[in-house]
Amino acid sequence: MAETLLWVLPLVPTVTALLMLTTRDRRILSAIDVGSSAVLFALTLVLAREVATGGPQALGVLRVDDLGLVFLLLLVVLTLAVSIYTVGWLRQAVEVGNMKAESLRSYFALVHAFVATMVVTVLADNLGVLWIAMEGTTITSAVLIGYHGHQHGLEAAWKYIIVTTIGISFGLFGTVLVYAAATDVMGGAGAMSWSAIMKVAPTLDPGIIRIGFIFVMVGYGTKAGLAPMHLWLPDAHSQAPTPVSTLLSGILIKCALLAIIRFQTIAAAACGPAFPAEVLLVFGLTSVVVATPFILVQQNIKRLLGYHSIEHVGIVALGLGFGGSVGTYGALLHVVNHGITKALAFFAAGTAIARYGSRDMHVIRGLFAVAPIGATLLMLAALSLAGMAPFSIFMSELMVLRAGIGHGHWVAIAIFLAMVVVIFAGLLHHVGAMVFGEPTAAAGREAEAWSPLLGMLLLAAIMVLLGLTIPASFDGILQRATEVVVG
């Protein structure tokens, strides 16, 4: 039963995408949107219970284990939140004219196609299918990034599609090398399957795997937004419509990280865990260091959040690089925490932008006076992103730090801490200026729409919950996922 569920999961958003093309009414589209996301969420919960009781489930090229389950849960929660948020956001966007009413159905269809490709990425056992789905996400999201149709959006979309396609070509090359190494040992049958490769991983040729892993790291790392391949990220995440930005920052870059983790486990088994850990450390530290100065000088709020994503992806890579159970647990927890928090931040920023009609942080001022709930949520999100207790990101960053200290990476820890402090100060300065003070003339005075608020409150609740305690079932999933990675 769980096996068929594996195939139903990608089908749900695919069918939804096709359904979206049949109608033009905005309300019906939003209803289908929310309904489909809810169904997806429910099915994932069922699948999670199956995995908890029965272990990993597989059927054909799709397979779900606890590691994939972590990412899948993040994906469906975010999809649901985005669907709820879009109801109100879209109404306002159509009124203002940012989104054209005639093309709404293609927008929704593309979003669900995007979600479908991401589901396949998370569930893929076959490394080739993983690649194809990843390229599928690139194509669908590129169209979505340029959706507003103006010049900046198209420029961002072009840069995105070129850079990530280059990166993904490297990723394909690395996949081919790993496949070649596996064929050497296993023959042709099933040499693309991750689970099959893991069984024979210690016997693979370390030289080939080393080179393959580096190619994969550069390739999928481009998609994940690791520096120095990150140049597309601030443009793409800032120019896209807000719900799309949320999906990009919240879950897409994490899917790329999942791909890296899968290859990391192969590499750790074949070459010893030290090699992939070092590579991850280098990229992670570079990302954190590179993102920091740009965060300080930003004026565009969505670009700011984009650079933040780069930093947090770097932290995840650091956690994986520090290794051990604590580091990996912390990294996986950080994936979830950052996804939720970043989504909340983008939602809050999106409503603020809609209210003020501008992305410039100098224009958005005095938010608290005109939209108190929204302003509070924005502040909460910013505090959480900066790493303050009792929010979720504090927990996961602390775990990453503990892992680093435990393994003795003093230099990395020192640099990391310095950067985090700087970012804390910078972020608080920016958001504080936005939230407090007198509202500027551009502030719209209308009441806050309920559906975006609902979406945001949902996420905020999860964020606070994970900061205070981790529910036992979720903890179990994370622990088993850590075991998959660490071995």
Add this chain to the structure above:
Amino acid sequence: MTGERPLTLVLLEMTLLVLLGPLVTGTIQKLKALLQCRQGAGILQPYHDIIKLLRKGTVQADTTSGFFRSIPVVVLAATVAAGALVPVVRAGPPAFPLGDALMLLGLLALARFLTAVGAFDAGGAFGGMGASREMTIAPLVEPVLMMVVFSTAVAAGTTELGALAAHRGASWIFAWRAADFLGFAAMLVLLPAETGRIPVDNPDTHLELTMLHEGMLLEHSGPGLGCMMLASHTRQIVTLGLVSALFFPVGLADGAGVTGLLLGAGAFAAKILVLATWLALVESSYAKLRFFRVPQYLGIGFVCALTALALRIL
């Protein structure tokens, strides 16, 4: 004196080469004319030109030195000596000691250098400009030629042309390795540069814009000019012979039998004809490149040759 080759054979091959040179040029001119839908001059026209020049008197500028008079002879001698090294009808040991492909390229380079010196000697603007342009092209062309020779020589273990040809053997096209494709491509890119044809240089005019080779010949006259023209015809056929020896040495005789020699001569003529047709086609299809674009064009040849060498060694 001539190593292991009999003197008569060496002289025979040299004479054949020099005599055939103008015929090749005439053939290319005729082919170009036919492709351009006109009659054109006869195939033997270059012979008439040279004979006409030999009968004329010499006019020499006041500004030239005494060395100037000897330049045409020395250039012709160097080119003909290079011709002696090309296996025309027979593969086998070289005509004189140390006479391998590098010596051939060195002799051709010497001829080029002396031509340029003569052009500078006269002190005129055209000569100076033509010589400086030619010398700009030379460092791009000659190393590439050497790399192509090396890439072929690495496989055979020797740079002697006769031995290279024998090593490749009669099954030439099947003996081509990956590196040979690239080496041949590099040679095809270089041929117009070595022979002074479009797209590198225009051999039909003396206009300032198109002069590389012709510019250097302006100050010569009479028999001197005749020698220089014969030298350029010989240079052309020597380069074509080098390409055929390196890449498709079909039909080279082994012994000294008469039928073998005749067959070798016929095969040589056929190969030269094919390459001449190629040159005529290229000349009729493209325009001459601006001088500043020529290094990029030759850069293609450079990369091909370097890759060929890399494919051989690595």
Add this chain to the structure above:
Amino acid sequence: MTPETVQTIIDDLGALLLFTMILIIAARQISNAIHAVAAQSLLIAIAGAVLATATGNADLWVIAGVTLTIKAIVLPWVLHWVVRRLNVRREIEPVIAISATLALAVVVVVMSFHLSASLGTVRQAITGNALPVGIALTLLGVLVMATRKTALTQMVGLFASENGIFFTAMAVTQGMPFIIEIGVILDVILAALVMTIMVLRVRSTVDADIADLDRLRG
């Protein structure tokens, strides 16, 4: 066909592929680059057919056929159509001089050979020089994408890079599983279509080449 013959043919095709790659890098006009990449795809299709006869793997025939129709005929035709329709400026603008790019290309080729020398065991008996050529093609395709300012040339670089990966896969493992190769080709087609649409979109709104836009900074 003996393995030695197959290896020789694959080697020769590899050299010709490198030659077309050099032509793409040295091209000064977009149409020359498009012709070169079409020739390259044709050579890949031939390589696939050769391997198919040698190993008896029927899937490779299909791959070769699909590569021939899609990447050697349809996609170059689409690119040519865009060039004609948009009246794009025909010259290719390089970010660094073409001679510098050619020099970099040589370095990349030498590096690829060194890299593949360290992957000793993967060089199967049947493929010889194919791995270094495949690596070189992939990296050179990326080089073209990174050093050209024209959108269409970047797409040509993308096709060349995919050709390189295909060649590596075909030569090193006698092809990846069939469904993967089809999926990869489909992805390339879709990506090309999306890129073409974007180029046309920008052309119609702003009279500039999409790869030239650089307002987003900081």
